[in-house]
Amino acid sequence: MKKNMGFADRAIRLIIAAALVLLYTKGIISGTLGTLGLVFAGVFALTSLVRFCPLYTLLGIQTSKK
Template sequence: MKSNVGGIDKIARIVIGALLIGLALTGVIGAWGWIGVLPLATGLFNFCPAYSLFGINTCKLKK
């Protein structure tokens, strides 16, 4: 897997994912909050399968 998630995109995914999971654990938003596992995982692994399909890359290019 080649990294295709980087920078602010990565931080936003981790924060949003953790927030959704936290809200699900406290019962604020119900079971739908567990969808936060997806952005959390893609942020932690620096890889998003949807980005690969569409040819998107938010990582800085190495020179």
């Protein structure tokens, strides 16, 4: 698994994940939308931590430095 995410991309994903979790815990989003938000937050956090995004591979995108 080749790393394909740069620092800025990872930071943005972690900020979005934290925001989605915060919105859910404050009750601003709930129900199905809240659950989807938590799923996306989990995916964003996981891909940020491992520095690999499978979708980037499919689309030929690489934001990391070579």
